[in-house]
Amino acid sequence: MFETSIKLALTLSQIGVVMGVVLLTVAVLTLLERKVLSWMQDRMGPMEVGPYGILQPVADGLKLFFKEDIIPAGANKIMFSLAPIIVLVPALIGFAVIPYGPNWTIDVMGVEFKPFVISDINIGVLYILAFTSIGAYGVILGGWASNSKYSLLGGLRSAAQLISYELNVGLAIVGVLLLAGSLSLVEITEAQAGGFWHWFAFDPLPFPQFIAFVVFLIASVAETNRVPFDLPEAESELVAGFFTEYSGMRFAFFFMAEYANMILVSCMSTVLFFGGWHAPLPFLQAPGGFAWVTGIFWFTAKVYFFLFFFFWIRATLPRLRYDQLMRFGWKVLLPIALGNIVVTSLFAYIFPNS
Amino acid sequence: MATFVFLYFAAVILVAASLVVVLRNPIYSALSLLVMFFHVAGLYVTLHAEFLAAIQIIVYAGAILVLYLFVVMLLNVKREERFNQQGTVALFLGLVLLTEAVLLAVSRGFNVATPDPGPEGAAKAVGNTESIGEVLYSTYLFPFEIASLILLVAMIGAVILSKKGIMESK
Numbered sequence: 001m002f003e004t005s006i007k008l009a010l011t012l013s014q015i016g017v018v019m020g021v022v023l024l025t026v027a028v029l030t031l032l033e034r035k036v037l038s039w040m041q042d043r044m045g046p047m048e049v050g051p052y053g054i055l056q057p058v059a060d061g062l063k064l065f066f067k068e069d070i071i072p073a074g075a076n077k078i079m080f081s082l083a084p085i086i087v088l089v090p091a092l093i094g095f096a097v098i099p100y101g102p103n104w105t106i107d108v109m110g111v112e113f114k115p116f117v118i119s120d121i122n123i124g125v126l127y128i129l130a131f132t133s134i135g136a137y138g139v140i141l142g143g144w145a146s147n148s149k150y151s152l153l154g155g156l157r158s159a160a161q162l163i164s165y166e167l168n169v170g171l172a173i174v175g176v177l178l179l180a181g182s183l184s185l186v187e188i189t190e191a192q193a194g195g196f197w198h199w200f201a202f203d204p205l206p207f208p209q210f211i212a213f214v215v216f217l218i219a220s221v222a223e224t225n226r227v228p229f230d231l232p233e234a235e236s237e238l239v240a241g242f243f244t245e246y247s248g249m250r251f252a253f254f255f256m257a258e259y260a261n262m263i264l265v266s267c268m269s270t271v272l273f274f275g276g277w278h279a280p281l282p283f284l285q286a287p288g289g290f291a292w293v294t295g296i297f298w299f300t301a302k303v304y305f306f307l308f309f310f311f312w313i314r315a316t317l318p319r320l321r322y323d324q325l326m327r328f329g330w331k332v333l334l335p336i337a338l339g340n341i342v343v344t345s346l347f348a349y350i351f352p353n354s
Numbered sequence: 355m356a357t358f359v360f361l362y363f364a365a366v367i368l369v370a371a372s373l374v375v376v377l378r379n380p381i382y383s384a385l386s387l388l389v390m391f392f393h394v395a396g397l398y399v400t401l402h403a404e405f406l407a408a409i410q411i412i413v414y415a416g417a418i419l420v421l422y423l424f425v426v427m428l429l430n431v432k433r434e435e436r437f438n439q440q441g442t443v444a445l446f447l448g449l450v451l452l453t454e455a456v457l458l459a460v461s462r463g464f465n466v467a468t469p470d471p472g473p474e475g476a477a478k479a480v481g482n483t484e485s486i487g488e489v490l491y492s493t494y495l496f497p498f499e500i501a502s503l504i505l506l507v508a509m510i511g512a513v514i515l516s517k518k519g520i521m522e523s524k
Contacts, residue, residue, distance in 0.1 A: 079381070123483065126408035133416025137388065140420070144381065144427050152427065159424045163417060170412075183405075183483055 006111045014118050018095050026259040027057040033311050040315040067248040072146060075245065079145035084246070084253035087138030090131040091260035097124035098267045099186045101277050101295040116277075116292065117186055124185035125177065128268065129170055132223065135257065136162040139225075142254070143242035154241025157322065161222060161229065164329040168219035171337035175212045175344040176200050176272045189276030196280040201273040206347035212340045213273040215333050217309075220265035222329070224258060226310055228317040229325060266306035274302050359400055366393045380426045384419060391415045405483045 031046065031054065038045030046053035071080055101116030114120060121127060136159060143155020179200055180188040192199050201213045222229035230241075243254045270276060277295035279285040286294040320328065370390035374383045391414045398407035490498055 121404060123404045123408045126405070126412065130408045130411035130416065133412055133420070136416070136420050137385075137423070140423055140427070141381075141385075156424065156427065159420055163420055166416065 003109075003111050006109055007113070010108060010111065010113050011118065014115075015096075018118060019092065022092065022095055022260060022263060023256070025263055026256050027061065029259045029262070029307060030060060030255075031056050032307075033314075036308065036311040037315050040312070061252070064248060064252040069248040069250065070245075072148065072245045074147040076145040076147070079141045080245075081250070083138045083142030083145060084250045084257075085138070086141065087135050087257040088253045088260070090135045090138075091257040091264060093131050094128040094264045095267070097121060097127050097185050098264075098271060099189050099276060100267075100299045101292045103186050103190060104292070116295070120184060120186045123183045125173060125183045125188075125272075128264070129166070129173075132169075132261070132264070133162070133166055135261070136166075138257075139242050142246070146242075146245035148245050150244045151242050154244070158225065158242055161225075161325060161329075164326060165219045165222035165229075165333075168215055168329060168333045168337055169223060171334070171341060172212045172216035172219060173272060174337075174341050175207070175209045178341070178344050178348050179203070179206065179209070185271050185276075189271055189278070192275040193278055195278075195282050196275065199273065199275040199278075206351040207344045209273060209340070209344070211336060212344075213269070215337050215340070216273070217269060217306075219329075219333060220269070221310065221313065222325070224261045224265060224310075226258075226262070227314040228319050230319060262307060262310055263303065266303045266310075269306050270299060270302040356400065360397070363393045363397045363400070366390075367397070381423070384423045384426060387422075388415055388419055391419065403482055405486055 034056070035045045035053075046056040049055040049059045071077055096118045097120070099117040099120070103114070103120070104116065105112050105114055107113070139158040139162070140155045143151040143153075143158070146152070176188065177183060180191040182188060182191070188200075192203075196202055197204065200209045202208055202210065243251055246254060277299040279294055279298050284294065284298075285291060367390050370386045370393065373386040374390065377383045377386065391410060395407040395410040398404070398410060
């Protein structure tokens with residue numbers, strides 16, 4: 001009983017820390033996105049609140065918190081309230097299996113405890129895929145329950161887009177799974193130890209997964225409804241898509257979910273293709289007991305690189321048309337992902353021990 | 355504890371499954387089906403079949419049910435068209451299934467057999483993903499290939515159906 005309560009306390013505090021960091025990162029990202037976009041467009045960005053506008057997320061949060069919560073007439077009240085929660089929870093729950101530091105097991109009063117991953121389950125990748133697919137329900141239901149044409153159109157677009165690109169995300173990962181021989185994110189990271197030439201995106205033998213990585217990145221941009229795949233919320237066509245009718249905290253939930261999803265797919269790209277917490281060159285990794293310092297540093301650096309990439313393409317690329325989006329997903333990305341699986345399995349068979 | 359968890363999952367599955375049929379709004383039906391899928395996945399987890407649980411959610415909840423919801427919203431079925439005259443068929447099928455259930459329960463003597471711990475231990479040793487793969491590609495290779503053939507046929511059928519209009523107009 002004592003051990004169980006120790007374990008519970010440890011796990012709960014770990015979940016608390018991870019959720020705190022994720023939500024803090026979400027707040028930072030809302031500012032960072034506006035800043036990065038403005039720098040790319042030769043503007044200043046938010047400058048009013050605090051020095052250089054760094055308190056802008058606080059101001060935004062307070063504003064959303066005190067805003068009146070409106071449920072439109074004719075909306076389905078239950079579904080309307082449920083939708084933001086269905087969107088946000090899957091976005092946050094995926095972080096449970098992400099390893100952000102070395103796979104150590106420490107002993108706390110007789111209880112084995114892994115400090116750098118909440119839960120190392122043997123189907124980590126599938127767990128994340130399963131819960132990201134649930135997020136689509138929130139979007140569809142939010143669009144439907146609002147009883148507004150813009151919302152419904154946004155929700156339907158989103159449903160079609162999420163189903164189509166989810167498939168590409170799943171198939172792009174298969175090559176990595178073949179090489180790592182495991183579905184556990186911890187073991188996938190362990191398989192990429194020792195320098196960037198062992199990361200699955202670059203590893204020359206059996207077969208570099210760089211093409212799969214590009215497919216994964218494109219498809220995950222589509223999964224997170226970001227520009228250039230933001231058709232569900234295309235503001236110039238659909239006002240704000242599926243969350244047109246939302247305000248206050250419910251709107252904030254959708255907003256937070258989008259950023260949490262961005263962080264999640266950045267973490268996934270890092271773990272699956274870019275070696276997770278491993279340093280790019282072996283000597284950049286601190287030896288022995290300090291490996292976790294550099295581990296967390298490199299993990300964070302890689303995740304922030306991918307987040308920057310999200311902002312970068314938002315500032316660069318225009319939105320796709322709906323039929324272009326579908327054609328690109330099914331006729332370009334899908335065959336490439338399937339071809340990658342075939343080639344990877346062939347090479348993995350020819351070079352079994354490399 | 356295990357029995358309690360099982361009873362919870364079983365109860366929710368039964369209630370949600372009946373709600374799918376009983377509820378009048380098709381959107382609510384789809385959502386109770388979603389709840390049911392999650393609890394079936396939960397049952398798989400208690401049986402240490404995590405792979406099956408994940409696949410259950412990805413395939414059924416993530417793909418099939420989303421498509422279903424999509425169609426329901428798109429069609430926006432009018433209230434009077436939602437109900438068809440299926441009473442006699444439903445009664446017949448229900449009677450057959452009920453008889454089957456009663457017969458099974460009587461022949462087993464209402465004893466819930468404890469599951470054979472053998473496969474569970476084996477699955478734990480190598481990981482259940484590996485054990486499913488090994489069984490699927492050796493013992494059940496033939497049914498597996500048949501299933502993929504059926505899917506291929508369905509795919510070709512869908513393509514032909516959607517291309518029909520284009521071919522005729524040319």
